[in-house]
Amino acid sequence: MCRFICYRGPEILLSNVLSKPTNSLIRQSFKAKERTEPLNGDGFGIGWYAPKITSTPCVFASITPAWNNQNLRRLSEHVRSTCFFAHVRAASPGMRVSEANCHPFQYGPYLWMHNGIIRDFSRIKRRLRASLPDRLYHMIDGTTDSEHAFAVFLNLLGDDDHVCSVRKIGQALVKTITQLEEWTAQAGVSDVSYYNFAVTDGQNVAAVRYVSDPAIEPQSLYYSTGGKYECSREGVCSFCKCGEAEKTIVIASERLTENPGDWFRVAPNHVLMVESDLTANVELMDFERIGSRINGKAPSASTRAQLAGHL
Amino acid sequence: MCRFICYRGPEILLSNVLSKPTNSLIRQSFKAKERTEPLNGDGFGIGWYAPKITSTPCVFASITPAWNNQNLRRLSEHVRSTCFFAHVRAASPGMRVSEANCHPFQYGPYLWMHNGIIRDFSRIKRRLRASLPDRLYHMIDGTTDSEHAFAVFLNLLGDDDHVCSVRKIGQALVKTITQLEEWTAQAGVSDVSYYNFAVTDGQNVAAVRYVSDPAIEPQSLYYSTGGKYECSREGVCSFCKCGEAEKTIVIASERLTENPGDWFRVAPNHVLMVESDLTANVELMDFERIGSRINGKAPSASTRAQLAGHL
Amino acid sequence: MCRFICYRGPEILLSNVLSKPTNSLIRQSFKAKERTEPLNGDGFGIGWYAPKITSTPCVFASITPAWNNQNLRRLSEHVRSTCFFAHVRAASPGMRVSEANCHPFQYGPYLWMHNGIIRDFSRIKRRLRASLPDRLYHMIDGTTDSEHAFAVFLNLLGDDDHVCSVRKIGQALVKTITQLEEWTAQAGVSDVSYYNFAVTDGQNVAAVRYVSDPAIEPQSLYYSTGGKYECSREGVCSFCKCGEAEKTIVIASERLTENPGDWFRVAPNHVLMVESDLTANVELMDFERIGSRINGKAPSASTRAQLAGHL
């Protein structure tokens, strides 16, 4: 079910999150700690913004594992960015390993990643595709549930996609999950789906941690924030206490560094929203209504309290 | 627009058509003679039958060019078959190069290849997919017009797909083109489409040479038949005059060998049908009706005569 | 440090060892049981003999992991052989992942695989290469210690390499390790090297289990023998009790099936030799002399007894 990271802050070298930390994303490609299966070796992708050149991000993806890809290693030592996504994939059974199926997916200024699975996706695929306007229908180049979810998100976000607030993006994320859950429920799918999505336009970043069954723990998701994030030559990485001027936020499936105090767990059903000025909010979104409407039952008060307590 | 070959006859080594002839398929991957653009370097695929093991063919495909692929070279020197397809691809503009987009496509006992293009395919893609039953809808793993046409073919061939005569297969080929042309015309596409398809179930082989505008020459297509097809150590390949017992037929986008007398051009709008006993027929199928119905004009008598004269 | 298997017996489908057993080689590519690190995801290779076609084996190799390679999956369901090798690689640190570095390596009728590492190989590389005649010097196409060891083996085997008894092959294996150990010792390398090699000419198979320090357990190596090896539709694989006519031997880094009684551990420093009539012997070869000569100390009697007890 993959692992991913999002970086937003002062310009840093990609290797600072991809390879240098003790639990770097490349390490998570073969030794993830918070999945039953530690392996995420079915290709990878990175996407970064170079705003002085263009608003469209650059994507580099490959079907070989992240841990032995020399192009990735060299790029991560030579590319700096203020905003980048990276993803190591564990393909769902039956899903082809191909560059078209590597995350992050890109459309215009947007990047999109998914850690999770839309269960029995084939049962909603036709309906999902039917809902899409041509420009999004034909954007889809691979076969993953994740890329299809991206198209739903873009559709729900609306046409004026170039001046979005992070709140609008976060709401579209919630609507996307609501829509997918509605279709899945109507198709009679009872297995649990996992929806950890992350999306950015290069300025705003939103990420959600959601599982369709409130009784089940969603896939892990953390964030960390502070001053500039730096790695020493010895590979010790941390956020400096250097004030607001260099504010930074990292969102990751797993904690990249050892110090547990540096990382906060995103609570289940919550959306983390980072504005272009790096202001971050974690909110319990209106998912409960989704659950109650679709499954005919609302989470109990104790469940809600428990969820809130996670933060 | 690709090049392909089909072999049906006594068991031979794949290299006898893939690499040994002077104009072998691997040579056609970089020096095709009968295309304006000689290059077919966007991946390749081979599919062969091992009927003692299973009725489902084995497919080997790769996104690297055929001319420098060492796995292909070695396989073609070690695999023998009585029926095999091979294809070198020239991707249509905008079409991704991926293994999922390499021909031949396989479904159950069938292999399918295409040399050509369905013009403005995106304008009929939704309608085409909507026509498919679930099993064929979800079979599609790539993004090519060619694989989608295969799904249409399988749908028109019907469910009892395990006991097909070559005539039934040929008719389904014609119906497939009729259907694609009808959709394309209704979508207002006026550019010319090219439909050289080949299909086999391991016993029967059918191939068609068709272009949507009768005034235009379709993509080249040849066949050759005789006794056992053999290559000397020096790479001189020919059909021996050894009688019916070892009857062989090769269908190819281009003549593989120098002797022009060995090869017959498939006439435009004709379907070549090879039965399981290697009996072969080339027939002018009922495409004219398609043309007249859809484009509102029938080919003139002289066009018809001209077409017939090609054979 | 890789995992491998060798099969020799009646013609079977490759999938019977590659994918069907509970601990198949493909499973070992991501969940090896007897290595500290369960991952062997740095490419793979298979080599098989088709003696009716040629004495040279066919090799198929790829840099992508074995577990998600669709060409491998299809080939293993369509190719049958009486003798084949397969290998999943865990690249040594700093070693490039490339097809040229995938095992098995092939030269003439021979296939060669290695599970292990020649420690500080760069310190003996020049000397090793200087020892080779031109034909073997230029055979080397990659950068691994394993392929270089193959060249040493071929050189020690001698020129008349087409009529080798398994005993001669086994002795050349021993001489190869002796030579490598001598060079390594003279270069002052003190770290432990692991030499589990397997080699075949399509008829005879030899495999060795050796580690340079007798106090340390070598990499695991097993063999199993019996009548024809078969897998049921449910994936239960076993050797039938059907007599000598269908005698079979499988050599593997790990036991492929659950029944521990089916598998014998190859004792440290022993060579397993399978003749063309499938007669198999495991012998304690003259490695002790190597050790005593080079390291200046002979293994104690108790060590020797312990080794023998492994069998």
Add this chain to the structure above:
Amino acid sequence: MCRFICYRGPEILLSNVLSKPTNSLIRQSFKAKERTEPLNGDGFGIGWYAPKITSTPCVFASITPAWNNQNLRRLSEHVRSTCFFAHVRAASPGMRVSEANCHPFQYGPYLWMHNGIIRDFSRIKRRLRASLPDRLYHMIDGTTDSEHAFAVFLNLLGDDDHVCSVRKIGQALVKTITQLEEWTAQAGVSDVSYYNFAVTDGQNVAAVRYVSDPAIEPQSLYYSTGGKYECSREGVCSFCKCGEAEKTIVIASERLTENPGDWFRVAPNHVLMVESDLTANVELMDFERIGSRINGKAPSASTRAQLAGHL
């Protein structure tokens, strides 16, 4: 025998030379104009400097053709540099297509490319390798004559490789060819070798156009210089007449743009040297002495005049 380009000047987007010009390097990957064989489809590589990050260049290489590689397309639209090399490969017969064999080769701050062939390279390979110190011997990761020539160059350049003038680099280029020619002659190779090399440390650039037989035309090599090199949205690329402040030099196997007046042919046996301040010189180096010493004959005066006249 490949095609390459070198760019040195104000920071520009890589696509300005890789894809936008009418005869861009990507176009040369399938339609080179000045080679008998227009195809350079055996992989490619790019290397660029990001001096604010590190003095070591970033290299991205792939075994798939440049014309259909989406990672290359995206990188070239997002990476800007003041100094970069790019190369599309036509592998010499028998040479493996692998990432390790893609140009440019990198070592420390240096990038190296070759368009040509050292004839019968295997006959000098041992001697060449024997001449190398360990650090360069073990640097070699592939099997090409080109990478081995790079190691010879680095050896002749000397140890103090961080403060080189372009003159010193140019002289090392000449010495490299002299040395290779000497070895080749002594090995009794009589076929013609082609040595168009380009090398840079990110500041200085040197390129040479040489063929071992003065009676034969070397591989084509051009340079162009002027103010900033720009491409319009319509793909019209040219050097602006904007003065010394934005001085630029492009060296390429073929002219990238239509205007023949923009491009100068590098004369045979000449070395083009670009200093860090973009001052460029083309000099007839002391190759004649090489020829006379090795082949026992000096080029005639008329040959010399003819060579000079090329400039």
